[in-house]
Amino acid sequence: MKILIIGAGQVGTTIVEALHETHDVTVLDVDAGRLTAIANRYDVTTRTGNGASRRTLQETGVRSVDLLICCTSRDEVNIIAAILSKKIAPETKTIVRTTNVEYLEAWHERQLDVDFIVSSELETAHAVSRIIGVPAARQTDVFADGQVQIVEFDIDPVSAENGRGSPLAAALKAGHGAEARRGDVIGRPLRDARIPRNSKVASIIRGHQMIVPRGDATIQVGDRIIVIGSPESAREWSELLAPDTRRVDDVVIYGCGRIGTAVARVLLEQNIRVRMIESSRERALEVAEELPKARIYNSTGIDPDFLERERIGAARAAIFAMRDDAKNHYAATLAKLYGVNFTIAIVHDAVSIGVFERAGIDVAINPREVTAEEIVRHAHDPRTRQVAMLEGDRYEILDVVVRDRSKLVNRPFRDLPMTGSLIGAIVRNGRAVIPHGDDMLQPGDRVIIFTEARRAAEVEAAL
Amino acid sequence: MINVARLRRAARRETIGVDVGAALNLVAAIVKYASLALLVPTAVAIGYGEPPWPFVLTGAVGVTGGWTLERATRGKEHVGAREGFLVVSLSWLLVGALGALPYLLSGEEQLTRPVDAFFESMSGFTTTGASVVTDVPELSRSLLMWRQFSQWLGGMGIIVLALAVLPRLRVGGRQLFESEAPGPEVGFTERVRDTARRLWILYVALTLLLIGVLLLLRGAGAERSMGVYDAVAHAFATLPIGGFSTRERGVAEFGPATHWTLALFMFLAGVNFALLFVALVRRRVAPLLRDQEFRLYVALLAVASLVLAAILASTDVHEGEAAVRHGVFQAVSIMTTTGFASADFAAWGALAAVALVGLMFLGGSAGSTAGSIKVVRHLLIGRMLRRELDQTVHPEVVYPVRLNGRMIDERTLRAVIVFVLLYIGLFAVGALAITVDSALAGADVSPFEAVAASAATLGNVGPSFGSAGPMGSYADFSPFSKLVMIALMWLGRLEIIPIAVLFTKNYWRA
Numbered sequence: 001m002k003i004l005i006i007g008a009g010q011v012g013t014t015i016v017e018a019l020h021e022t023h024d025v026t027v028l029d030v031d032a033g034r035l036t037a038i039a040n041r042y043d044v045t046t047r048t049g050n051g052a053s054r055r056t057l058q059e060t061g062v063r064s065v066d067l068l069i070c071c072t073s074r075d076e077v078n079i080i081a082a083i084l085s086k087k088i089a090p091e092t093k094t095i096v097r098t099t100n101v102e103y104l105e106a107w108h109e110r111q112l113d114v115d116f117i118v119s120s121e122l123e124t125a126h127a128v129s130r131i132i133g134v135p136a137a138r139q140t141d142v143f144a145d146g147q148v149q150i151v152e153f154d155i156d157p158v159s160a161e162n163g164r165g166s167p168l169a170a171a172l173k174a175g176h177g178a179e180a181r182r183g184d185v186i187g188r189p190l191r192d193a194r195i196p197r198n199s200k201v202a203s204i205i206r207g208h209q210m211i212v213p214r215g216d217a218t219i220q221v222g223d224r225i226i227v228i229g230s231p232e233s234a235r236e237w238s239e240l241l242a243p244d245t246r247r248v249d250d251v252v253i254y255g256c257g258r259i260g261t262a263v264a265r266v267l268l269e270q271n272i273r274v275r276m277i278e279s280s281r282e283r284a285l286e287v288a289e290e291l292p293k294a295r296i297y298n299s300t301g302i303d304p305d306f307l308e309r310e311r312i313g314a315a316r317a318a319i320f321a322m323r324d325d326a327k328n329h330y331a332a333t334l335a336k337l338y339g340v341n342f343t344i345a346i347v348h349d350a351v352s353i354g355v356f357e358r359a360g361i362d363v364a365i366n367p368r369e370v371t372a373e374e375i376v377r378h379a380h381d382p383r384t385r386q387v388a389m390l391e392g393d394r395y396e397i398l399d400v401v402v403r404d405r406s407k408l409v410n411r412p413f414r415d416l417p418m419t420g421s422l423i424g425a426i427v428r429n430g431r432a433v434i435p436h437g438d439d440m441l442q443p444g445d446r447v448i449i450f451t452e453a454r455r456a457a458e459v460e461a462a463l
Numbered sequence: 464m465i466n467v468a469r470l471r472r473a474a475r476r477e478t479i480g481v482d483v484g485a486a487l488n489l490v491a492a493i494v495k496y497a498s499l500a501l502l503v504p505t506a507v508a509i510g511y512g513e514p515p516w517p518f519v520l521t522g523a524v525g526v527t528g529g530w531t532l533e534r535a536t537r538g539k540e541h542v543g544a545r546e547g548f549l550v551v552s553l554s555w556l557l558v559g560a561l562g563a564l565p566y567l568l569s570g571e572e573q574l575t576r577p578v579d580a581f582f583e584s585m586s587g588f589t590t591t592g593a594s595v596v597t598d599v600p601e602l603s604r605s606l607l608m609w610r611q612f613s614q615w616l617g618g619m620g621i622i623v624l625a626l627a628v629l630p631r632l633r634v635g636g637r638q639l640f641e642s643e644a645p646g647p648e649v650g651f652t653e654r655v656r657d658t659a660r661r662l663w664i665l666y667v668a669l670t671l672l673l674i675g676v677l678l679l680l681r682g683a684g685a686e687r688s689m690g691v692y693d694a695v696a697h698a699f700a701t702l703p704i705g706g707f708s709t710r711e712r713g714v715a716e717f718g719p720a721t722h723w724t725l726a727l728f729m730f731l732a733g734v735n736f737a738l739l740f741v742a743l744v745r746r747r748v749a750p751l752l753r754d755q756e757f758r759l760y761v762a763l764l765a766v767a768s769l770v771l772a773a774i775l776a777s778t779d780v781h782e783g784e785a786a787v788r789h790g791v792f793q794a795v796s797i798m799t800t801t802g803f804a805s806a807d808f809a810a811w812g813a814l815a816a817v818a819l820v821g822l823m824f825l826g827g828s829a830g831s832t833a834g835s836i837k838v839v840r841h842l843l844i845g846r847m848l849r850r851e852l853d854q855t856v857h858p859e860v861v862y863p864v865r866l867n868g869r870m871i872d873e874r875t876l877r878a879v880i881v882f883v884l885l886y887i888g889l890f891a892v893g894a895l896a897i898t899v900d901s902a903l904a905g906a907d908v909s910p911f912e913a914v915a916a917s918a919a920t921l922g923n924v925g926p927s928f929g930s931a932g933p934m935g936s937y938a939d940f941s942p943f944s945k946l947v948m949i950a951l952m953w954l955g956r957l958e959i960i961p962i963a964v965l966f967t968k969n970y971w972r973a
Contacts, residue, residue, distance in 0.1 A: 284861040289870040297859040306859055 002026075003379065004065045006051035006081050007072030008034040010350065011097060011120075014372030015069060019379060020044050028060055029072075051081040054088070063089040069375055071097040079103065082114045095375055099258060108446075110401075118374045121262035124367040128344055129266045131363055132248045132317050133231060143399055143448050147269075147432035148425040149234040150202070150397060150450075153241050155186060155223045185240060191215035196236035198434045199229025202424055202450040212422060212450075228424035228450060229434055231270040249273055252315040252340070254301050254331050255322035256280075256287040259346055259367060263319055268293050275315065277301040301331050313339030320345040320361075325352040332361050397424075397450055398459065404443040408462055413437050421451030421459050480973035485539040486546040490553045491532035497558050497621060498525025503612050504565065508605035517568035518609065525561050548961045548970070551622055555953060558621055559585040562613050569606050573597060578942045585949045587613030588621075589956035590832060592706025592802035592925025593916075593948070595938045600711050604692065607709045611699040617956070618703020618732075618832040619666045623659045658737070665740045666702060666832075673698040673728045677721065685720035701728045704832045706802025706925035712934060714803045719788055722805045726792045733760065733799035733827030755867050756828050756839040763838065767794035767822055774815045781806065797822040800834040802925025802933075809932030816915075816928055823918045834923030834955055836886055843871060843879050878960075885959045886921070893917035893951045897944045904941035916940070920948040921955040 001023045005012050008029035016038060019025055026045040029035050035046040049056035051070065062068060062085045070078035075098045082094040095116045098104060107117045133149075143150065184194035190201060190213055203226040204211045204219060211217060219225055227237050249272055253260045256278035264274045264287075274294045278284040284298040299306045307313065318340045320328035325348055332343045344363045345356045356364040402409060413423070413435050426433045427446035433439065441447070451459050467483065501522035508515035542550060563584035566574040574580045579595045586593045587610050596602060602610070677694035680686040689697075696709045710716045714725060731739065734757060742751040751757055772790025775781045781789050792805040797819050808819060825841065827833025843864060850862040863870040894917035901908035908916075912929035916937070919927040926933040937945065954962055964970045 278861075281861075285863060285870075288861045288863045289865075292865065292868065296861040297857070298861050299859040310857060310859070 001066045002064060003067045003069065004028065004060060004062060006068070006070045006078070007097075008038050008046075009071070009073055010368040011071040011372045011375070012069075013038060014369055015071060015375055015379070016042050016044055018372070018376040023379075026060065026065070028056070050077075052077045052084070054084050057081065057085055057088060062092060065089070065092050067379055068092050068094045069097075069379065070094065071371070071375065073099075075100050075103060079112065079114065083112070086113050095378055097371055097375065101262065116378050118371055118378075119262075120367045120371040121258050122266075123370045123374050124259050124346065124365060125262040125266040127365050127370050128263045128319060129231070129270065131344060132251065132342070133235060133267070133270055133272075143397070143425070147230065147427060148228065148448050149231050150226060150228050150424070150448075151234045151237065152224060152226050153237060155219060155221050155225065155241060186219050186221065189216050189218055193219070196229065196233040196240065199227055199233035199237065200422070200424055200434060202226045202228045202422055226450075228422075228448065230432060233434075235270060248316040248342075250315045250317075251275070252277065252312055252318040252335070254318065254320045254328065254335075255346075256283050256296065257321060257323060260319070260321035261287055261290065263321060264291055264294050275310070275312075302334055307334070307338050315340055317342040317344065319343075323348070325349050325355075329355060329359060329361075332356070333359055336360065397448065400447055400449060400459075402441050402443055402445045402447060406441070406443070406462065409441050409443055411440060413439050413441075421449055421455055424448045424450050478973040479971055481545055481549060481971055482539060482541070482543065483546075483549070484536045485542050486549040486553065488533055488536035488539050489542050489546070489550050490557060491529045491536065493529075493550075493554045493621060494557050494561060495526055495529025495533065497554075497616070498522045498529065498561065500612065500616055501525070501565070501609075504605045504609035507608045508603070511604045513603045513605045514569075515605070517565040518605065520568055521561060521564040524564060528561075545970070548964050551957060552953075552962045552965055554621055555588065555957060559588050559949075559953070562588055562609075565606060565609055569603065571602060571606060573601065573938075576942070578945050579938070582937065582945045582949055583610065584613060585952050586920075586925070587611075587705070587707065588617035589923050589952040590614050590617050590703045590705040590800075590834065591920060591923040591952045591955075592700065593920055593927070593931070593952070594707065594925075594936050595945070597936045597938050598711070599709065599713075604709075608692075608696060608699075610707050611696040611705075611709065614703045614705030614707055615670070615699040616703075618705060619663055623662060661740055662736050665736055665744065669728070669731065670698050670702045673701055673724070676724055680720050680724060686718050688716055688718070689721060697725065698728075701725055701801065701803070702732050702832065704729065704732050704799050704801045704827065704834065704923075706796070708803070715806055715933075717805075719784065722788055722792050725803060726795045729795045729799050729801045729803070730764065732801075733795075733831050733833045735828040735830040736832075737830050753867070756842055759842050760828050760838045763825060764794055764798060767798055767818070767825075770794075770818055771815060774818065775811065778812055778814070780811055780815075793819065794822065797924060798825045799827040799831075800922050800924045802919070804926055804933030807932060807934045809926075809928045809934070816911075820915050820918055820928075823915075823922045823924050826922065836883060836922075839866070840879050840883055842866070843876060844883060847876060847880070882959060885963065889951065889954060889959065890917050890921050893921055893947055896947045897940070900941055900944045900947070904943070906939055906941050906944070908940065908944075916944075916948065917951065921951040923952060923955045 003019060003023050004026045005015055006028045008027050008031065012027060012029070016025060016027060020042040026047060027035060027038055028047045028049055028051050030048065030050055032048045035048060038044065039046045047060050049060070051057070051072065068082060068085050070081045072078055078096045078098060082096045085092055085094060093115045095118065096114045098117055098119050099121055101119055101122060103112065104117050104119045104122065106112050107114055195201065201213050201219070204213050204217060205224040205226070206220070206222070227234065229237075251267055251272055251274050253264055253274060253276045256276050260276060264276055267274050268291065276287065276294050276296045277299055278287065278296060279298070279300045281298050284296050287294070288296040297306070297310065301307075312318070312335060318332070318335045320332045320343065322328050322331065328345045328347075329352070332345055336343060343361045344365065345361045347353050347356060347364045347366045350366060350369070353364045353366060423435055425448040426435050426439070426441070427448070428442065449459055467487070499522070501518045505515045505518040505522070508518060560581060563577070563580040566580035566583055567577060573596050574583060582593075582595050585591070592614070599607070674694050677686070677689060677698065678691065681689050681694070693709055697714070699705070700707045708714055714722070734751070735754065738751040738754055738757065742748045768791040771794050772787045775786040775790050780786075789806045792803070793808050795801070796803045796805075800823065808815065824836055826835025826837040829837050829839045843866065846864045850864060853862055854860055864876055865871065894914040897908070897917055898910050898913040901913055907930060909929060912927065912931060915927040915929075916931055919925060919931075929935070930939045931937045937948070940948070
């Protein structure tokens with residue numbers, strides 16, 4: 001596949017690193033120095049020029065390219081480059097990196113002629129929320145801007161140690177917990193089970209067998225289950241299945257930058273209490289206006305009086321999203337001293353990851369890396385609508401918008417003919433619904449479908 | 464009052480930063496057009512065979528006076544933001560003075576003293592509804608209608624009317640509008656002229672609707688004592704939240720159906736007109752129902768109604784339906800600062816009196832015709848208090864004060880605090896002045912009555928307690944007390960600040 005990458009920064013470099021061996025990669029950037037650095041390390045073609053210029057795009061041969069990845073640090077350049085190339089070469093798939101959630105929304109409403117958009121902030125936020133949102137989960141995937149989660153759980157025997165859990169689960173060990181509630185879902189037919197609201201069991205994996213469950217199926221100890229539902233329900237599942245793991249319900253975020261704000265927004269949606277610390281008074285006010293549910297402090301966050309007075313140490317987890325890695329490092333270490341159990345640092349310089357790990361910070365997330373990973377995931381398979389694969393490639397999760405002319409529209413769910421696939425969630429007017437038998441599909445709905453891989457094309461066509 | 468000659472002299476010594484000529488020019492134009500309002504009582508007088516000449520003469524004085532002043536200040540048509548305060552303050556004073564002329568010229572015995580006539584006129588235009596007339600039915604029908612009509616004009620505002628009508632206010636009207644519009648920061652993004660027009664259309668439509676409903680009640684036999692004249696007259700006093708009546712015992716003469724109708728319309732008139740317009744005309748009720756001020760307004764009214772009804776029922780003043788009706792009616796009437804009385808509330812006892820005086824400080828919604836402090840200011844003050852308490856414990860916390868989810872900037876918040884402080888301060892000064900003066904003049908006014916009178920006039924409520932109760936009048940007060948109350952009504956209607964700035968040195972400096 002021929003791939004053109006616009007932008008040779010950290011994201012671009014990570015993408016090049018992942019793709020250069022298997023694909024024919026060209027990198028375009030305005031900064032010749034960066035290109036030299038890339039050309040010295042990887043076997044790729046490099047071009048100097050402005051990606052948002054029509055002539056440069058034409059000269060670089062965008063017409064012959066299969067995939068265009070726009071990942072400069074400037075949103076508008078990325079979008080213009082993608083839109084221009086759509087006009088010049090309609091066949092070329094485009095992936096755009098953006099830092100602005102508003103562009104993402106516009107894209108969802110099909111107002112941006114781009115095949116796929118990745119938002120660094122949102123990806124990072126979801127990465128954080130995956131770590132602290134559902135501590136008992138084996139794996140979590142987030143869809144529809146975080147409104148729908150698909151979570152894999154292992155049904156462990158209660159007595160067993162949570163060895164397989166995340167580092168957070170270990171950090172949050174909470175002695176005794178109610179075990180009775182597990183009986184509500186385990187070992188009884190699903191139709192009788194007390195499943196958390198707004199969720200569905202999408203699949204039960206028993207040994208090598210994978211079951212799309214009906215009402216008479218049961219979840220048994222030793223199973224691995226896949227649950228689809230709202231973030232809140234995912235947390236309920238987590239509590240249900242691992243009652244000895246305390247939920248994270250109080251988080252402190254250092255830094256009200258765009259990443260910090262995006263993380264806060266995602267966590268607030270899950271009804272987690274969020275406190276934020278920002279040293280710039282102006283920015284603090286802005287964010288306070290934007291996020292009425294968060295509590296914002298105007299402080300450096302390293303003042304002992306402040307930490308003591310506001311009981312920062314009582315928070316279950318702290319996220320360090322300030323602009324400066326060194327500051328994050330210091331603040332995280334201080335927060336640990338004050339009693340914060342679990343620390344997540346947002347890293348800007350790739351080198352810092354090692355430093356943070358050495359310093360005992362529990363998780364370090366590099367937003368550029370997260371973004372690059374997401375882009376690479378889509379680059380590998382240009383069928384961009386397919387959003388995730390489970391259990392090898394036997395099952396897929398699709399994220400599809402229902403067309404006006406679909407035959408499935410306006411019919412109650414229980415009458416729909418599809419077998420072997422399950423509509424896990426509907427996103428209608430920006431709100432996620434976990435459908436029941438009486439619900440109906442409407443044109444323009446975004447549906448998250450869990451389906452057998454071989455039926456994926458059929459399902460897409462039907463919608 | 465501002466002495467023009469003295470200002471001129473001052474101007475020679477120090478350059479003066481306010482274009483007084485331009486301001487006077489606009490005031491003159493407004494007075495000139497406002498004189499046209501006298502056509503209404505003139506028509507009524509002719510219709511009832513009463514002498515129309517007091518109104519004709521007043522109209523002539525207004526038009527020629529306005530025209531002359533306009534000529535004298537010709538060539539100075541540009542009114543800037545700074546002149547706005549002067550224009551608004553002066554217009555209201557002059558229109559009030561002009562409106563007093565018919566009372567004087569009519570030879571009506573109860574209004575022969577200029578102070579009394581001015582009091583009655585200002586009480587009308589500021590929609591206060593306080594009266595010095597002891598025997599209302601003695602007044603001629605045309606004079607009574609002028610009293611009612613002055614409230615109707617004053618309710619929506621002389622400036623708003625001018626904005627809607629005068630083409631020359633196409634520029635710079637916003638400042639004027641905001642000086643006169645009740646409540647803090649209206650924040651209109653639309654053209655002021657359109658807004659002004661829309662408000663007037665709604666105002667006229669609601670007035671006509673009330674007249675229609677009142678006539679229907681009469682047609683259906685639910686109200687026997689109300690004629691067409693009374694229906695129009697009371698609609699003119701309800702929508703502007705005025706409170707004048709044409710009857711000897713006021714609204715108390717009417718039956719339950721009329722009381723409920725008037726209560727409903729007073730309630731509506733106390734709602735933000737911009738939201739009411741969207742709800743009634745555009746049929747989008749959600750913005751109104753979601754409005755936090757509206758919710759608090761309704762909640763406060765409900766609590767006040769309950770409390771009053773409970774007091775009435777427990778003290779056996781009224782029973783059953785009457786207790787509920789009078790409780791609700793008086794809560795709405797006093798809180799929205801209308802001042803109608805469905806019963807003699809001055810005779811309800813101390814508990815009810817204290818509750819009612821308390822209600823006088825609430826007021827209706829911002830952007831309504833109601834007076835007093837207004838619900839939104841109470842709301843914001845409450846939120847600021849909460850913030851202060853929060854920040855006392857958590858000094859670093861950033862706590863934006865919000866209204867309907869939107870952050871209110873600190874300047875506006877400061878203005879709210881300053882307004883409430885000024886309001887309370889003026890109330891106290893007014894109460895003191897009236898108390899002391901009444902004592903010196905030997906008027907039969909108790910300190911509580913003086914305090915209540917200050918609250919009732921500053922809040923543009925109208926009737927108070929004691930001899931100035933709903934069945935009495937303000938006639939017993941001394942002339943000086945009346946002047947104080949005229950000032951209070953004027954300040955209350957224009958929400959103090961536009962007038963207060965005129966008394967600062969820096970307003971006049973270049």
